[in-house]
Amino acid sequence: MLSRLFFKKSIMKKIKCLEMKSISKSFHGIPANQDINLSIESGEIVGLLGENGAGKTTLMNILYGLYQPDSGQININGNRIRINNPVESISHGIGMVHQHFMLIKNHSVIENIALGYKGTPFFFPKMKIREKVHLFSKKFDFRIDPDKKIWQLSAGEQQRVEIIKALLNGAALLILDEPTSVLTPREIKELISILRGMKAKGHMIIFISHKLDEIMEICDRVIVLQKGKIAGSADTKDTDKKSLARMMVGRDVVFNINKEKLAKGKKVLSVENINVNGDKGLPALNNISFELFENEILGVAGVSGNGQRELAEAITGIRPILSGKVKIKGRDITNKSPRCIYDNGVSHVPEERIRFGIAPGLFLYDNAILKQHHLKKFSSRYFLRYNRIKNHTKTIVNKFKVSTHSINTRVRNLSGGNIQKLILGREVSEQPQLLVASHPTYGLDVGATEFLRKHLLELRKQGSSVLLFSEDLEEIFELCDRIAVIFDGRFMAVLDSDDERLCDIGLMMAGSKKI
Amino acid sequence: MIKIKTTNRYDITPFRSFMTIVLSLFAALMVISIIFLIVGVNPIYAITEIFSGSFGSVYGFKETVTKAIPLILIGTGLTLAFRAKFWNIGAEGQLLMGAIFATWAGLHFGQKLPPVLIVPLIFLAGFIGGAFWGIIPAILKIKYSINEVISTLMLNYICAEFLTMLIVGPWKGKARFGFPGTNNLPDSAILGLIPGSRIHYATLTLALIFAVVLCVIIYKTRFGYETRVVGENPDAGKYAGINFLKTTLILMAVSGGLAGVAGVGEVAGIHHYLGYPASISSGYGFTAIIVAWLAKLNPVYTIISGLFFAGILVGGDAIQISLGLPAATVDIVNGTLLIFLIMGDYFLNHKIFIQFSNKSRI
Ligand SMILES: Nc1ncnc2c1ncn2[C@@H]1O[C@H](COP(=O)(O)OP(=O)(O)OP(=O)(O)O)[C@@H](O)[C@H]1O
Ligand SMILES: [Mg+2]
Numbered sequence: 072m073l074s075r076l077f078f079k080k081s082i083m084k085k086i087k088c089l090e091m092k093s094i095s096k097s098f099h100g101i102p103a104n105q106d107i108n109l110s111i112e113s114g115e116i117v118g119l120l121g122e123n124g125a126g127k128t129t130l131m132n133i134l135y136g137l138y139q140p141d142s143g144q145i146n147i148n149g150n151r152i153r154i155n156n157p158v159e160s161i162s163h164g165i166g167m168v169h170q171h172f173m174l175i176k177n178h179s180v181i182e183n184i185a186l187g188y189k190g191t192p193f194f195f196p197k198m199k200i201r202e203k204v205h206l207f208s209k210k211f212d213f214r215i216d217p218d219k220k221i222w223q224l225s226a227g228e229q230q231r232v233e234i235i236k237a238l239l240n241g242a243a244l245l246i247l248d249e250p251t252s253v254l255t256p257r258e259i260k261e262l263i264s265i266l267r268g269m270k271a272k273g274h275m276i277i278f279i280s281h282k283l284d285e286i287m288e289i290c291d292r293v294i295v296l297q298k299g300k301i302a303g304s305a306d307t308k309d310t311d312k313k314s315l316a317r318m319m320v321g322r323d324v325v326f327n328i329n330k331e332k333l334a335k336g337k338k339v340l341s342v343e344n345i346n347v348n349g350d351k352g353l354p355a356l357n358n359i360s361f362e363l364f365e366n367e368i369l370g371v372a373g374v375s376g377n378g379q380r381e382l383a384e385a386i387t388g389i390r391p392i393l394s395g396k397v398k399i400k401g402r403d404i405t406n407k408s409p410r411c412i413y414d415n416g417v418s419h420v421p422e423e424r425i426r427f428g429i430a431p432g433l434f435l436y437d438n439a440i441l442k443q444h445h446l447k448k449f450s451s452r453y454f455l456r457y458n459r460i461k462n463h464t465k466t467i468v469n470k471f472k473v474s475t476h477s478i479n480t481r482v483r484n485l486s487g488g489n490i491q492k493l494i495l496g497r498e499v500s501e502q503p504q505l506l507v508a509s510h511p512t513y514g515l516d517v518g519a520t521e522f523l524r525k526h527l528l529e530l531r532k533q534g535s536s537v538l539l540f541s542e543d544l545e546e547i548f549e550l551c552d553r554i555a556v557i558f559d560g561r562f563m564a565v566l567d568s569d570d571e572r573l574c575d576i577g578l579m580m581a582g583s584k585k586i
Numbered sequence: 587m588i589k590i591k592t593t594n595r596y597d598i599t600p601f602r603s604f605m606t607i608v609l610s611l612f613a614a615l616m617v618i619s620i621i622f623l624i625v626g627v628n629p630i631y632a633i634t635e636i637f638s639g640s641f642g643s644v645y646g647f648k649e650t651v652t653k654a655i656p657l658i659l660i661g662t663g664l665t666l667a668f669r670a671k672f673w674n675i676g677a678e679g680q681l682l683m684g685a686i687f688a689t690w691a692g693l694h695f696g697q698k699l700p701p702v703l704i705v706p707l708i709f710l711a712g713f714i715g716g717a718f719w720g721i722i723p724a725i726l727k728i729k730y731s732i733n734e735v736i737s738t739l740m741l742n743y744i745c746a747e748f749l750t751m752l753i754v755g756p757w758k759g760k761a762r763f764g765f766p767g768t769n770n771l772p773d774s775a776i777l778g779l780i781p782g783s784r785i786h787y788a789t790l791t792l793a794l795i796f797a798v799v800l801c802v803i804i805y806k807t808r809f810g811y812e813t814r815v816v817g818e819n820p821d822a823g824k825y826a827g828i829n830f831l832k833t834t835l836i837l838m839a840v841s842g843g844l845a846g847v848a849g850v851g852e853v854a855g856i857h858h859y860l861g862y863p864a865s866i867s868s869g870y871g872f873t874a875i876i877v878a879w880l881a882k883l884n885p886v887y888t889i890i891s892g893l894f895f896a897g898i899l900v901g902g903d904a905i906q907i908s909l910g911l912p913a914a915t916v917d918i919v920n921g922t923l924l925i926f927l928i929m930g931d932y933f934l935n936h937k938i939f940i941q942f943s944n945k946s947r948i
Contacts, residue, residue, distance in 0.1 A: 156937060408829070409827035410828075412827075427824075441825070442825070444808060453808060454807050
């Protein structure tokens, strides 16, 4: 008993400081990390910044034991250690929350936590775990219902489950890979306060993000990677957003884009009283109607899970419409096949990019024509035209700066942001009449975000219309001509973006005000 | 306490996948050796005997090629279905249905038509028969979400019983003197053999052509592309506007059709009449699953893996005679190989490590 007590203490003490020394790693001869040094001490939050494909995830996967470095070493409290696999890194007190959660959807919170926890007893596992979860929620001020099933949780709640899992396993160092990309602004606030609490209790955190505001807000120190090398580091109190962006991209980044006023053109999309069910067969959209015109961007603002995904999928033909009509340029496309709708000029950047947007085991060039492979350009009646396909892929890769060493690589080897760039490039390259874009800047670095926003405005200028789903209100106000606020499958308001009444947008998103 | 943990492997090189196959085969041979030891046979002798029986003599090799014909045909078709993650384990039934259709065509038109017409006709009939039996589970899966593993498996039995019913009932031939079986096919419908062997060259040629053509289909055509996308990620297939029903129907028509063609070869090339299911096909439809798997779902490689497994079938017959082992020996060998190949795949895609720990935490 005594020895156990002692042991517990020694574990809490385990990591005081961690150093990664001249770490290098390459994939098939292409360097992803070169000579990287990083150190962190207890009670510190270190931000890791860098363009898409700079090597952030790779570096963290090395620390977590998923990859082995080609050279370099890792020290904990001054002693060199080897981390051969995640189990070893967990036993050293390192925890990681991946960008795509790895929870089992049909199990409850408790069950998911019990699965990953080593001390789970064989009999009545839930009782012991429930106690622990309760303890931790109190300690760090989490709010979580342990008996809910994972599919009932929002992204933010799922993330909390992942964090509890890591903490229960004794993580003193927590790695968060782009934790905020999928969160609503309120969830981000909650996450930040949780992280602050952890910091106060002596935990150390490595925080990867593309959102400079967050980095400035919670990190003590920032390390910037560029093309696999360290481009610089700074204490957040001595630096600002602009210089961080410059360090990262190597040039100045424009954060605010001015959109010119354009008169709206002909009607492109009309949605008339549609009703749609969600995944579980319950109504997700309730009599939604709106119109969208040429040269116009309509933003749909709202807390995620209020019908945005269902709306995008209904328009693009992935989800059946129970009643009502969708028309493109006067042509009825209600419940037509996704291909037919695409051929009518509707492109779609899906919300769940890994699930819908790509076939991960196929090559980059295969994925670059996922929706267009049937077009005359890319295939005759029977055969694919691989020459043209590869040229087209090269164009996308160059234009959207997808960082990859070759187009003959499998898409699963791309970094998260680069997958997103490939999907975006594919969907906007054809000058669609209507672009349905869900969180298009999700996972993009600042440079790519700037490029994409300009590109969307350019599409608008050329006569396309865009239906933009985003939780980033700043983005919505910056790009959109009109804004619709969605709550519980209904539009609370559809207003011009300079309308005074939008100062109550928070109330509308919460469902307590309707115009 | 010892715990075994797994994580996904992210760095798979061609060398590594090649070595996985080699090691899996080696490990399987080790287990097979142990089984031989248990029944009191010198494993080295038995395994050498298998391969010298099939590849070591001219006679053996001819037999090996003969048995490779249906394996290559069916294996090729299965690569297509498995690419789309449609687990067709009903090739046995599709083969039999092909044999039934071909026999019908042969008996009905054989007297009236010259060989130049009748041979293509029975091949076509066989293809249609296999395709017909293949698209039933496709429709069941897409329209009614019925698991294809179960439906294809069950359709095997239905087809086998249907065939038996035909040969003991309405199709029973006078020339069989009361034994079950149809009359012999007319001479015009019998496939030519390479002299001194049982190799029906028309079917062999078809098998080789189909292996190459299917390779082109999978990698170069729109249909092959759609098949690969559906197999890789069905949700992306839906998003890309791929018509699942159409794609699945076509691929199962081809997969079943090729098994049907194999059935034609067995009836018109080897037996010359339709007899009991077990005599028409000695489990080719199941062995071909391993053939397709060993070929890494590449149709052209089924030529090699088909020959390999045909060799084991022939060599198995040889040791059955020379060592007095039961006929099931070959099934044990094949089953062991399949298990190890599939396990090999798992080890290729996952890292496995063993953890020793005596700690408990927090
Ligand atoms: N398993 C792999 N095989 C081959 N190349 C890989 C592999 N994993 C990563 N890479 C390459 O290494 C580089 C760095 O990727 P990494 O995922 O670390 O980027 P990142 O900084 O996390 O980018 P993002 O912000 O887009 O997530 C990329 O160019 C990527 O293509
Ligand atoms: Mg990343």
